[in-house]
Amino acid sequence: MNVEIKQLEPILKKYEGGGRDQLIPLLQEVQNTVGYLSRESITCISRKMNLPASKIYGVATFYNQFRFTPQGKYHVQVCRGTACHVKGSAAILEALQKELGVNPGQTTRDGLFSLEVVACIGACGLAPVITVDGEFHARLTPELVGEIIETYRRKAAENVKA
Amino acid sequence: MAAIEINGRIAEATEGETILTVLRRIGVRVPTLCHIDGLTPTGACRLCVVEVEGMPGLVPSCAYPVRDGMKVQTHSPRAVRARKTIIELLLADHPDDCLYCERNGCCQLQDLAEELGVRKRRYAGGHRRANLDISSPSIVRNPEKCILCGRCVRVCEEVQAVSAIDFVGRGCRTQVAPPFGEGINVSSCINCGQCIVACPTGALREQSDIKKVSDALSNPALTVVVQHAPSVSVTIGEEFGLKPGTDAVGVLTTALRRLGFKYVFDTGFSADLTIMEEGSELIHRIKHGGKLPMFTSCSPGWVKFVETFYPDLMGNVSSCKSPQQMMGAIIKTFFAEREKIDPKKIFSVSIMPCTAKKFEAGRPEMGRDGLADIDAVLTTRELARLIRLRGLDLNTLESDEADTPFGERTTAGKIFGASGGVMEAALRSAYYLLTGAEMEDLNIKNVRGFDGIKEARLNINGIDVGVAVVSGLGNARKLLDEIRAGRDDLHFIEVMTCPGGCINGGGQPLKVDQEAVKARMRALYKIDREEALRTSHSNASIKRLYDEFLGEPLGEKSHHLLHTHYVERDVV
Ligand code: SF4
Numbered sequence: 001m002n003v004e005i006k007q008l009e010p011i012l013k014k015y016e017g018g019g020r021d022q023l024i025p026l027l028q029e030v031q032n033t034v035g036y037l038s039r040e041s042i043t044c045i046s047r048k049m050n051l052p053a054s055k056i057y058g059v060a061t062f063y064n065q066f067r068f069t070p071q072g073k074y075h076v077q078v079c080r081g082t083a084c085h086v087k088g089s090a091a092i093l094e095a096l097q098k099e100l101g102v103n104p105g106q107t108t109r110d111g112l113f114s115l116e117v118v119a120c121i122g123a124c125g126l127a128p129v130i131t132v133d134g135e136f137h138a139r140l141t142p143e144l145v146g147e148i149i150e151t152y153r154r155k156a157a158e159n160v161k162a
Numbered sequence: 163m164a165a166i167e168i169n170g171r172i173a174e175a176t177e178g179e180t181i182l183t184v185l186r187r188i189g190v191r192v193p194t195l196c197h198i199d200g201l202t203p204t205g206a207c208r209l210c211v212v213e214v215e216g217m218p219g220l221v222p223s224c225a226y227p228v229r230d231g232m233k234v235q236t237h238s239p240r241a242v243r244a245r246k247t248i249i250e251l252l253l254a255d256h257p258d259d260c261l262y263c264e265r266n267g268c269c270q271l272q273d274l275a276e277e278l279g280v281r282k283r284r285y286a287g288g289h290r291r292a293n294l295d296i297s298s299p300s301i302v303r304n305p306e307k308c309i310l311c312g313r314c315v316r317v318c319e320e321v322q323a324v325s326a327i328d329f330v331g332r333g334c335r336t337q338v339a340p341p342f343g344e345g346i347n348v349s350s351c352i353n354c355g356q357c358i359v360a361c362p363t364g365a366l367r368e369q370s371d372i373k374k375v376s377d378a379l380s381n382p383a384l385t386v387v388v389q390h391a392p393s394v395s396v397t398i399g400e401e402f403g404l405k406p407g408t409d410a411v412g413v414l415t416t417a418l419r420r421l422g423f424k425y426v427f428d429t430g431f432s433a434d435l436t437i438m439e440e441g442s443e444l445i446h447r448i449k450h451g452g453k454l455p456m457f458t459s460c461s462p463g464w465v466k467f468v469e470t471f472y473p474d475l476m477g478n479v480s481s482c483k484s485p486q487q488m489m490g491a492i493i494k495t496f497f498a499e500r501e502k503i504d505p506k507k508i509f510s511v512s513i514m515p516c517t518a519k520k521f522e523a524g525r526p527e528m529g530r531d532g533l534a535d536i537d538a539v540l541t542t543r544e545l546a547r548l549i550r551l552r553g554l555d556l557n558t559l560e561s562d563e564a565d566t567p568f569g570e571r572t573t574a575g576k577i578f579g580a581s582g583g584v585m586e587a588a589l590r591s592a593y594y595l596l597t598g599a600e601m602e603d604l605n606i607k608n609v610r611g612f613d614g615i616k617e618a619r620l621n622i623n624g625i626d627v628g629v630a631v632v633s634g635l636g637n638a639r640k641l642l643d644e645i646r647a648g649r650d651d652l653h654f655i656e657v658m659t660c661p662g663g664c665i666n667g668g669g670q671p672l673k674v675d676q677e678a679v680k681a682r683m684r685a686l687y688k689i690d691r692e693e694a695l696r697t698s699h700s701n702a703s704i705k706r707l708y709d710e711f712l713g714e715p716l717g718e719k720s721h722h723l724l725h726t727h728y729v730e731r732d733v734v
């Protein structure tokens with residue numbers, strides 16, 4: 001936790017004295033630095049900015065971009081751009097949710113995967129597309145989802161052994 | 163001045179006031195849900211919509227300012243249809259649970275559905291599923307019944323300056339909740355219950371102790387003792403159709419006896435005791451350079467507020483326990499000894515206007531030898547439920563008197579129930595303690611009434627004393643910030659958590675307007691006007707308690723039984 005609070009200090013300094021309208025950019029910066037909005041971060045921001053934690057949490061949960069758990073070892077992004085949507089990205093997302101047992105914004109209990117829905121990744125030619133840890137997986141079908149996730153699970157297991 | 167036309171009739175109005183204000187003044191009733199008198203309108207529920215000539219859409223009357231010459235239709239078919247649709251949409255994902263609901267018969271959503279003639283479910287939304295939050299000793303949250311009107315959020319923020327809860331999430335998953343998906347007990351909530359009073363539905367209610375009390379009452383091994391707070395006798399009647407402001411103390415006592423309480427005591431007695439201790443503490447602080455200003459400590463929500471938000475000022479809060487806790491401590495020591503009852507066999511109940519009292523009773527330092535001083539706290543509302551459950555009706559019972567010695571109180575102890583009452587009682591006795599004489603005029607009128615912050619200066623025996631009276635923690639925050647910034651002309655500050663004091667507490671009867679709350683306050687001062695004993699130091703039973711048991715105010719025994727300490731709270 002203390003490491004995290006250390007990371008926050010320069011950001012908080014930058015926004016010192018800022019009002020509520022500075023909250024979103026501040027939260028974005030904290031998330032980019034720490035990876036997510038932890039309870040400790042929010043409490044710390046609350047004290048420094050003199051804003052109730054409930055307000056900050058309320059604002060943050062209103063936007064999809066914020067996450068409240070650390071990212072998994074493999075971060076899965078599902079494109080919800082128009083092209084992907086037309087090609088069935090909703091079914092892909094559903095398959096992923098089923099396979100991983102988490103909703104967008106959450107991380108699996110074993111800490112391996114986190115799931116996020118993002119605006120168009122700009123790979124419309126490959127639709128529907130997801131990225132896992134930055135690697136693209138193109139022209140997916142719901143049936144393929146399980147296989148892809150399984151390869152990462154194996155990879156993680158091998159890493160542990162090695 | 164402006165003249166506007168409402169439903170074809172001319173009404174006088176002031177430019178800038180809201181349409182709703184005018185409607186209320188001339189007696190045209192338009193339903194509202196999200197609106198709270200005195201707070202900034204949000205226009206969130208749109209239930210109050212009316213038609214304004216020349217405007218394309220309906221406008222929310224609670225937020226829309228009057229303009230000269232404006233023509234308003236409040237009950238045009240279009241407006242009424244819109245209102246009905248709003249209620250139907252709210253009901254779409256509402257559990258049809260009225261029969262099992264705490265607020266059955268006292269629910270604004272239910273009333274509106276009836277009033278607007280909703281007879282079938284026109285929209286079928288998925289039922290929202292959410293967990294009951296029973297983490298708090300005071301407040302139970304049932305998000306499934308929440309209609310997201312935001313009243314609780316605004317009261318908690320704008321009136322109490324606590325902001326324990328807010329809207330979380332978005333779209334159909336929105337909830338009103340404390341942060342981090344936690345229970346409200348680990349939030350900054352100070353247990354005041356003002357959110358319950360504001361809530362139009364069964365989404366918020368008190369944590370009930372009715373079962374605990376009923377069980378104790380039917381346990382022959384226990385001596386069940388009850389005390390009732392000063393404000394309860396002037397509000398309980400409302401639950402039984404009596405006019406607001408009726409003092410029902412006699413029948414209340416009878417009802418409590420019929421329920422099976424062995425002894426009925428009046429918290430006004432220990433309010434008098436509080437004054438003796440707190441008045442002495444104030445004088446001691448002034449004479450010996452103690453921390454000033456001193457704050458009162460009888461309102462547990464306020465105490466938790468200081469512990470949470472102003473821990474640097476904890477040393478300024480009087481070390482006196484509240485009247486509830488003083489009574490509790492005396493019952494399980496002095497009284498138990500005198501009546502030769504094992505304190506373990508005493509079950510001590512208090513009837514309070516307050517949900518924070520439940521929290522206070524559970525504070526670990528409020529007892530000794532692992533024995534709590536107070537075993538259960540019922541709100542005025544819960545007591546009414548218990549009375550109804552036993553088939554008693556306050557309208558027909560005969561009056562009775564409380565038991566000695568803790569049934570005796572002066573009117574100084576009685577006015578504790580109103581903002582300014584503790585101050586007035588304390589000044590009456592402080593004057594006596596310092597001068598040995600009674601104040602010429604016992605009425606200290608400038609600390610009475612509903613103003614959020616009241617101040618007065620008076621000269622007692624050459625000492626110039628500055629006092630302030632605050633109710634509603636938003637107002638307390640203002641004053642505390644002044645003090646933090648160096649303001650030093652005040653000696654004694656009374657703070658009550660709820661606006662107007664206990665008469666408007668979070669455990670009081672629901673669905674009342676400001677007029678009813680004013681009547682409650684008037685009732686207390688009427689008692690003060692009409693009775694003979696008006697100063698705590700003139701309470702003979704208190705004197706005897708000091709002679710026989712306690713010794714003197716701030717003495718060794720008092721220190722153990724009647725005083726306490728505070729803890730800094732680290733909450734989210
Ligand atoms: S909150 Fe009101 S409408 Fe909802 S179940 Fe309870 S009584 Fe019925």
Ligand code: SF4
Nearest residue numbers: 318351352354355357
């Ligand atoms: S009990 Fe008081 S402090 Fe707690 S949430 Fe309700 S209004 Fe806020």
Ligand code: SF4
Nearest residue numbers: 308309311312314361
């Ligand atoms: S809990 Fe009650 S007051 Fe709060 S938003 Fe829901 S319905 Fe309104």
Ligand code: FES
Nearest residue numbers: 194205207208224
């Ligand atoms: S009462 Fe006017 S919009 Fe809710």
